[in-house]
Amino acid sequence: MGKLGVVIVAAGKGSRMRTAESKQYLKLGQKPILVHTLQLFQNIHEVDEIILVVGETDMKRCSSYVKDYALTKVTSVQAGGAERQESVKKGLDALQPGxxxxxxxxxxxxxxxVEHVLSCFRKAQESDAAVLAVPVKDTIKIVNEAKQIKSTPDRRSLWAIQTPQAFRLSVLLDAHEQALNEGFLGTDDAMLVERMGTTVHVVEGDYYNIKITTPEDLPWAEWILQHVRGEGHR
Structure with a gap:
């Protein structure tokens, strides 16, 4: 079986958190949020290497994390690009041969x-592309610029997409190449693969896999750490 690499993207500034510090470096329990994320993949046996993509000014501190927390699977810390898509591509290009x-x-x-990460990976091995997702709980409305409701899609067909997103590397590289050549900017990697005509499969995750984005997420994250997904629970 070919090697499994992980690209962790943490180059964003995260203005929605309204803090001077970028959200990925805020403390959760005793450690920065990013360190918790890195340790998650460090401890998954199937993962061969991790590429970390961060803001250029954060490379030094992230290299220190790698050393201080014995993150032996992190083989490279890369400076990200102006857009997430560019950052992911830099991470992909840094993966080892094989x-x-x-x-x-x-x-x-x-x-x-961990079991959802591995389920997503196994689905990609079967089908080339898979993403973690959860069914949407709320009713979703399509709204115009004047904040007027235009339509209500059937909630049963709506899923909130999470990460990790898992791919055969050659497929994702082709998708990035095509997007770059055509000047297309997508909001996630699945979108780039979808537009090439490749079917992306959804693997159901859970609602604890939150993206810590706004101040409201922090107390919820602390609770998850204490009661559900902290190191003692893994």
Missing amino acids: TEWVLVHDGVRPFAA
């Missing part, structure tokens, strides 16, 4: 369940 599979994951999602 890597056949890749998981792309948000640096501010420290609570993905």
Whole structure:
């Protein structure tokens, strides 16, 4: 079996958190959020290597994390690009030869369940592309610029997409190449693969796999750490 690499993207500034510090470096328990995320993948046996993509000014502190927390699977810390898509591509390009599979994951999602990560990976091995997702709980409305409701899609067909997103590396590289050549900017990697005509499968995760984005997420993250997904629970 070809190697499995993980690209963890943590280059964003995260203005929605309204803190001077970027959200991935805020403390959760005793450690930065990003360290929790890195340790999650460090401890998954199937993962061969981790590429960490961060803001250029954060490379030094992230290299210190790698050393201080014995993150032996992190083989490279890369400076990200202006857009997430560019950051992911830099991470993909840094993967070692012989890597056949890749998981792309948000640096501010420290609570993905290991069994869901592995289910997503196995689905990609069957089908080339899979993403973790959960059914949407709320009714979703399509709204125009004047904040007027235009339509209500059937909730049964709506899923909130999470990470990791798992791909055959060659497929994702082709998708990134095509997007770059055509000047297309997507909101996630699955979107780039979808537009090439490849079917992306959804693997059901859970609602604890939150993306820590706004101040409201922090107390909820602390609770998850204490009661569900902290190191004592893994």
